Amino acid sequence: GQNIDQPTEMTATEGAIVQINCTYQTSGFNGLFWYQQHAGEAPTFLSYNVLDGLEEKGRFSSFLSRSKGYSYLLLKELQMKDSASYLCAVRDWDYGGSQGNLIFGKGTKLSVKP
Amino acid sequence: ETGVTQTPRHLVMGMTNKKSLKCEQHLGHNAMYWYKQSAKKPLELMFVYSLEERVENNSVPSRFSPECPNSSHLFLHLHTLQPEDSALYLCASSQELSAGAEQYFGPGTRLTVT
Numbered sequence: 029g030q031n032i033d034q035p036t037e038m039t040a041t042e043g044a045i046v047q048i049n050c051t052y053q054t055s056g057f058n059g060l061f062w063y064q065q066h067a068g069e070a071p072t073f074l075s076y077n078v079l080d081g082l083e084e085k086g087r088f089s090s091f092l093s094r095s096k097g098y099s100y101l102l103l104k105e106l107q108m109k110d111s112a113s114y115l116c117a118v119r120d121w122d123y124g125g126s127q128g129n130l131i132f133g134k135g136t137k138l139s140v141k142p
Numbered sequence: 143e144t145g146v147t148q149t150p151r152h153l154v155m156g157m158t159n160k161k162s163l164k165c166e167q168h169l170g171h172n173a174m175y176w177y178k179q180s181a182k183k184p185l186e187l188m189f190v191y192s193l194e195e196r197v198e199n200n201s202v203p204s205r206f207s208p209e210c211p212n213s214s215h216l217f218l219h220l221h222t223l224q225p226e227d228s229a230l231y232l233c234a235s236s237q238e239l240s241a242g243a244e245q246y247f248g249p250g251t252r253l254t255v256t
Contacts, residue, residue: 032184058241070146070232070247071185078242115185119241124198125190127241132185 030054030123032133034116039139040106048101048114048136056121058128062090062101063115065135071115074101103138111140145169146248148233154254155223163218163251165233171246173239174216176208179230179250191216192239223255 031053040046052060059078063071077083077092077099089102101114113135121128146167155161167174176188190198191210205227207219216233230250236243 061244063247070249072247073244076242076244117185124200126197126239129187129190129198129200130185130245134182134184 030118030120030131032116032118032131034114034133034136036134037137037139039141040103042106042108042140042142044106045102045104046106046138048103048116048138050099050101050116050133052097052099052116052118052131052133054097054118054120054122054131056123056128057094058119058121060090060092060099060119061117061130062088062099063117064112065115066112074114106140108140108142111138113137146233146235146246148231148248148251150251151249152252152254154256155220156256157223157225159223160219160221162220163231163233163253165216165218165248167214167216167233167235167246167248169235169237169246171235171237172213173236173243174210174213175234175236175245176216176218177232177234177247179232181229185232189218190239197239220253223253225255228253228255 062074065071075090115135116133117130119128123129189208209217232250233248234245
């Protein structure tokens with residue numbers, strides 16, 4: 029079966045660093061995405077990892093370990109506007125589609141406090 | 143502004159009604175998607191279109207009927223829905239169906255079935 033796990037909620041302080049973890053069990057792996065979704069808005073793309081290691085993009089970084097079925101999203105210098113849900117999604121070869129369709133986790137709701 | 147628009151933003155319909163959701167992308171993309179987002183559940187893929195051809199129908203009940211008249215427009219026709227179909231329906235597009243292609247989401251239609 030397919031399963032993607034992320035914490036339901038997290039709280040952090042403005043200016044701090046927070047790490048949001050995602051573990052997955054899928055029958056086929058063809059990449060992992062992180063999306064940000066503010067309440068009442070569309071999800072927006074943050075990062076894509078297909079090889080092991082760290083991808084850095086400004087204040088946001090994403091890490092992948094395929095052997096461990098594990099990824100994390102690291103947010104530095106937190107700002108109030110970072111309060112949102114963060115969605116982990118895995119592209120699974122065995123979930124249909126020529127490249128595998130996306131399977132999403134339930135999302136992690138991050139609250140940034142002053 | 144994500145370049146993907148959806149109308150209406152909110153819809154209330156009875157179980158015997160017929161309605162349609164509309165999605166339009168202004169990004170010149172070749173692939174379009176319908177997702178369902180229910181409370182406390184992950185995003186679920188419903189349909190995928192590539193170059194106006196349906197390439198995925200993810201075991202969706204026949205009361206949901208998609209239509210893609212051209213690569214910029216996607217519709218979801220609804221009839222005889224059930225209360226459990228109440229959810230946020232998100233449209234997305236991507237340049238192509240490649241593994242690393244990020245999806246751009248619209249703001250969604252909040253559907254309530256009474």
